[in-house]
Amino acid sequence: MGIFIDAFRDGLSMLVTGAADVWTIVLVSIQVSGAAVALALVLGIPIGFLLGTKRFIGRRMMLVIANTGMGLPPVVVGLIVAMLLSRRGPFGNLELLYSQPAMVFAQLIIALPVVAAVSAAAVSAVPRELRLQARSLGASRLQEALMTLKEARMGLIAAVAAGFGSIISEVGAVTMVGGNLAGKTRVMTTAIVQYTRMGDYGPALALASLLMGIVLVVNILLTRVQQSAERYER
Amino acid sequence: MSGEPMIPASIIIEGIRKSYRGKRVVDVERLEMKSGSTTALLGPSGSGKSTLLSIVGLLEKPDAGRILLDGTEVTSRDIAARLSMAAAFQRPYLFKGSVADNVAYGLRLRRVPTARVASLVSLMLDRVGLADWGSRSALTLSGGEAQRVALARALVLEPRVLLLDEPLASLDPIMKWRLARDFATILRDSSITTLYVTHDQDEALTVADDVAVMREGRIVAAGLVDDIFGLPADEWTAEFLGMEPPLHGVVREVHDGVAHVDCGGAVLYVVSQFLPGSHVLVGVRPEDVMLFAGDQELPPSSARNRLTGTVTNIEHSGSTFRVTLSVGSLTIASRLSRAAVAELALMPGVVVTAAFKATAVRMRTVGADEAGAHYDDGSAPGTGVLSTGDTRG
Numbered sequence: 001m002g003i004f005i006d007a008f009r010d011g012l013s014m015l016v017t018g019a020a021d022v023w024t025i026v027l028v029s030i031q032v033s034g035a036a037v038a039l040a041l042v043l044g045i046p047i048g049f050l051l052g053t054k055r056f057i058g059r060r061m062m063l064v065i066a067n068t069g070m071g072l073p074p075v076v077v078g079l080i081v082a083m084l085l086s087r088r089g090p091f092g093n094l095e096l097l098y099s100q101p102a103m104v105f106a107q108l109i110i111a112l113p114v115v116a117a118v119s120a121a122a123v124s125a126v127p128r129e130l131r132l133q134a135r136s137l138g139a140s141r142l143q144e145a146l147m148t149l150k151e152a153r154m155g156l157i158a159a160v161a162a163g164f165g166s167i168i169s170e171v172g173a174v175t176m177v178g179g180n181l182a183g184k185t186r187v188m189t190t191a192i193v194q195y196t197r198m199g200d201y202g203p204a205l206a207l208a209s210l211l212m213g214i215v216l217v218v219n220i221l222l223t224r225v226q227q228s229a230e231r232y233e234r
Numbered sequence: 235m236s237g238e239p240m241i242p243a244s245i246i247i248e249g250i251r252k253s254y255r256g257k258r259v260v261d262v263e264r265l266e267m268k269s270g271s272t273t274a275l276l277g278p279s280g281s282g283k284s285t286l287l288s289i290v291g292l293l294e295k296p297d298a299g300r301i302l303l304d305g306t307e308v309t310s311r312d313i314a315a316r317l318s319m320a321a322a323f324q325r326p327y328l329f330k331g332s333v334a335d336n337v338a339y340g341l342r343l344r345r346v347p348t349a350r351v352a353s354l355v356s357l358m359l360d361r362v363g364l365a366d367w368g369s370r371s372a373l374t375l376s377g378g379e380a381q382r383v384a385l386a387r388a389l390v391l392e393p394r395v396l397l398l399d400e401p402l403a404s405l406d407p408i409m410k411w412r413l414a415r416d417f418a419t420i421l422r423d424s425s426i427t428t429l430y431v432t433h434d435q436d437e438a439l440t441v442a443d444d445v446a447v448m449r450e451g452r453i454v455a456a457g458l459v460d461d462i463f464g465l466p467a468d469e470w471t472a473e474f475l476g477m478e479p480p481l482h483g484v485v486r487e488v489h490d491g492v493a494h495v496d497c498g499g500a501v502l503y504v505v506s507q508f509l510p511g512s513h514v515l516v517g518v519r520p521e522d523v524m525l526f527a528g529d530q531e532l533p534p535s536s537a538r539n540r541l542t543g544t545v546t547n548i549e550h551s552g553s554t555f556r557v558t559l560s561v562g563s564l565t566i567a568s569r570l571s572r573a574a575v576a577e578l579a580l581m582p583g584v585v586v587t588a589a590f591k592a593t594a595v596r597m598r599t600v601g602a603d604e605a606g607a608h609y610d611d612g613s614a615p616g617t618g619v620l621s622t623g624d625t626r627g
Contacts, residue, residue, distance in 0.1 A: 129327045135293055136321035136397065137340035137387065140313070151330055232330045232371045 003201065010202025011209070021183060022203065026210055029187040032100055032178075033168045036107035040115045040163050045156065047112075048119025049145060052152075053131070063120065069113020070166075074106075078176030081106040085177065098179035103187070106173040111163040118162050122155020123148055154233065157226045164218055169211065242270035242427045243304050243318065243394040245290065250299035252285055260285050260296070261451045267444070270425040274438035274459070277448030278474065283431045284399050286448070290429055291397045292316050303395070317344060320393035324400035326377070326384035333359065333375070333383055334368035340391045358390040361420070378409035389420065396421070396428040402437060414440045435475055436552075439463065447471050464596030465517035472517075476551060478558070478567045480515035482600070492538075492592055498563035503538045503592040514597050520556060522594035523568035527578055528585035537589035541566065545584045548575065559586060 015022060050056075051063055083089050085097040096102045126148050134147045149156060171189040178185035180194060188211045195204035245267040252260040260282040267273045275283045288294040290301060292310040300307045308315035320340060328336050337355045346354070359365055362382040372383060381401060388396060401417070402410045418441045421428050432438050438445055439459060446456040447467070455467035466472035469479045483497035485508050493506045495516055502516060526532055528542060543561030550556075555575045557568045566588050570580075578586065 127327060129323060129325065130329070132288075132293055133321070133323065133327045133384075134329075134339070135316075136291055136319070136323075137391065138317045138320070138343045143343060147329065232332065232373065 004205075007201035007205040011204075011206030014203050015206050015210075021186075022206060022210075024183055025186050025188055025191050025207065026214075028100070028185065029168070029189075029211075030214070032103045032174070032187060033107060033164065035104045036111055036167055037160070037164050039104070039108050040111035041160060043108075044112050044115030044159070044163065045119050045149070047116040048121075048159070049123050049149065051116065051120035052123030053126075053128075053145075053148060063117070066113045066117040066120065070117050072110060072113065073172070074110055074170045075172035075176070077106050077109050078173035081109065081173065082176045097177060098181060098185060100178070100185060102177040103174050103185060106177045107167040107170065110170060110173060111167050114166045115159045115163040118159035119152070119156055122152040122159065125155065126151045153229050154226060157222055157229065161219060161222045165215070168215060168218075241394070242425050244269040245395060245427060245429075246302040246305075247286075247290060248300050248302070250286070250289055250296045250301070252282075252289060252294070252296050259451050260289065262286060262299075262453050265446055265453055265456060267427055267429060269427055271443040272421050272428040272430055272441055273444040273446060274442035275429060275431045275446050275448060276433065276435060276438050276474075278433060281448045282451040283433075283448050287321075287397050287399050287429055287431050291319055291321050291395075293321070318393060319395040319397065320388035320391045321397035321399065322381070322384040322388045322401050324403050326380040326404075328372035328375070328380055328383060328387075331372055332368060333364065333370050333372050336372050336383055337368075337386045337390050339387060344391070354390055358386045361389075362386045362416070378405050378413065381405060381413065385417070385420075389424070389426075392424070393426060396426045397431075398428065399431045400433070401430075403432070403434070410437075411440075417441050435463070447474065449474075461596060464519060465515060465598060476556065476567075477517065477520065478565050480517045481564055483514050483516055485510050485512045485514060493597070495597070500541055500562050500564050502541075502595060504595040504597050505592045506597050508597065508599060513600050515600050516595055516597045518566070518590050518595050520567040520569035523566060523588050523590045525557065525559075525568050525570060525574070525578060525580070526587045526589060528587060530587070532587060532589060535589070536591055538592045539590045539595070540587055541589075542585065542587045545580055545582050545586060547582060548580055555580075559588060561588070 051059060051066065081102065082097065084091050085094065085102055086092055130151060131144050131148055134144045139147060169189060171193060174185075174187055175190050175193070178187065178190065180186050180190040188207045192204045192207050192211070195201070195207070247262060247265045249264075250260055250262045251258065275286065277283050285294065289296045292301070292308065292312065292315060295310055302308070303315050303318070310316065329339060334355050337358055338351045341351045341354060356365070356368060359368055362385055364379065364382055364386070367379075372380070375383065381404070385401065398417075402413055405413065414437050421441060430438070430441055442459050444457065445459050445462045446453050447462065448454070449470060455462050455471050463475060465480055466475055466477055472479045481497045483495040483502065485493045486496050486501070487494050487510050488508070491505055491507070493504045493508055495502045495504050495514060497516065504516060508514060524537065532540060541561040541564070543559040543566065545557060545559050547558040548555055551569065554569050554571055557570055557575070557580055559566055559568070568588060578584070580586070
């Protein structure tokens with residue numbers, strides 16, 4: 001067990017002294033995944049609302065795509081985005097490969113189907129009659145949609161948690177499109193992989209603990225929101 | 235909401251048609267709801283009542299036809315018209331949140347100031363018998379409580395038009411009648427123009443001023459409650475309303491405002507203004523017909539019609555019994571309590587005397603061709619005009 005004790009000691013001192021740019025790595029992680037989740041919510045919740053409430057041609061196919069997308073392997077997303085952004089790819093002239101925007105884009109593609117599919121399920125559980133009732137009391141289309149989202153809020157919180165969870169711990173796509181450049185595109189997961197490969201367990205363990213801590217804190221926060229929303233659930 | 239007296243709206247619908255997947259579900263030539271009145275839309279399940287209500291409430295677009303609110307055509311895009319209406323449905327769908335949040339929903343949409351919302355909500359909850367329930371979670375309520383909240387949520391808006399779609403159908407009988415009486419009082423006090431969809435005629439009788447009967451998407455009869463229930467438009471309506479089909483007769487003479495109507499040999503006395511020689515249809519509500527044992531001496535009463543006949547059928551009809559008797563070629567029905575049936579030892583074959591007042595009989599003229607009943611205003615049956623003159627004479 002000496003290996004763990006040594007690594008723990010090394011990692012702790014590194015966190016305290018701020019060596020090896022640990023906090024920069026954490027910051028980049030939060031920036032990239034935070035932006036990707038935010039975009040996934042902005043796009044995914046309206047898509048989920050449409051899929052869950054409207055009847056239109058292609059709806060079923062879009063649901064299949066969203067549900068399939070939930071199981072999309074991050075390395076496949078990484079590959080496709082890397083090819084799109086590579087020098088010879090269609091968007092090569094943007095020179096975005098190995099940048100944070102490229103990582104945000106890849107993570108957005110991973111999180112979007114998750115957020116859309118979970119929101120669609122949550123929204124479709126709101127009875128049609130309730131929407132009719134809102135309309136009959138004078139609600140506009142927008143007010144009716146807001147009411148529906150409010151009714152589905154427990155499911156929407158789950159969509160946020162699922163979307164965030166699908167990308168914060170993801171390593172394949174961010175490596176492929178970010179390149180793990182120190183101080184620029186190095187995030188917690190890619191750094192952990194690198195330190196471990198180098199046998200540098202101290203910083204790897206420290207970052208792993210921080211990653212776990214962040215996931216835990218985010219989920220505690222979401223659970224608290226869910227609990228306050230639960231007040232009128234029964 | 236404003237506290238000022240509200241002017242109730244009048245609604246006329248014209249040529250409304252609606253189909254789903256090629257099947258015509260609503261086909262109404264015309265229906266008028268007088269301002270401040272409650273119109274019961276009565277019909278069996280699947281007759282298109284709820285769809286018509288949704289269309290009148292501007293919640294659903296008709297394929298054809300128009301809706302006139304105070305004489306002006308309105309559509310679902312007409313925000314002001316939509317804000318002047320409110321609805322409550324069979325199942326009281328409440329929003330997650332407190333009872334007060336639910337009642338306040340429409341007020342908030344109308345941007346009523348918060349302080350005013352609170353006072354209006356508490357007043358309205360008091361009115362539906364749920365004072366001090368404001369902070370409860372809406373999802374913990376029983377069916378009857380939830381339906382009261384749904385009604386309060388609609389009434390608090392002081393809508394000019396109120397749409398109620400089977401609001402009592404999901405309740406137990408005790409709650410149902412308590413609420414039906416409450417509805418009747420509230421609707422009468424507030425003089426809101428109300429469309430009340432129901433398949434229950436007792437409910438319609440309790441709450442409504444006017445009634446329209448719907449069958450397979452069409453309105454087959456419309457008019458004052460007393461007229462429609464007193465004298466059904468046709469055999470189908472009669473059967474649906476639990477009545478015998480109207481009797482054919484001829485007015486032989488009129489004395490002091492009472493017509494002597496010959497119905498296949500039996501003479502009925504009817505308070506009316508019709509001239510001798512008129513061909514008429516007459517009907518009497520089963521609950522207006524009293525029965526006495528054949529050999530019993532009838533008590534002195536104003537029941538001028540006394541006909542002796544033979545019981546042909548006795549059947550349960552809810553908590554009462556419906557007794558049919560034949561008097562010569564006539565068939566008359568009476569609605570009796572269980573105790574009355576037992577006391578008279580009624581069974582098929584027993585001879586009884588039916589007694590009813592001359593004012594209890596409804597009558598209208600029929601054309602010589604006898605194609606069907608005509609309304610006094612000359613409109614054909616099925617057009618659903620609710621503005622027929624009062625034929626009670």
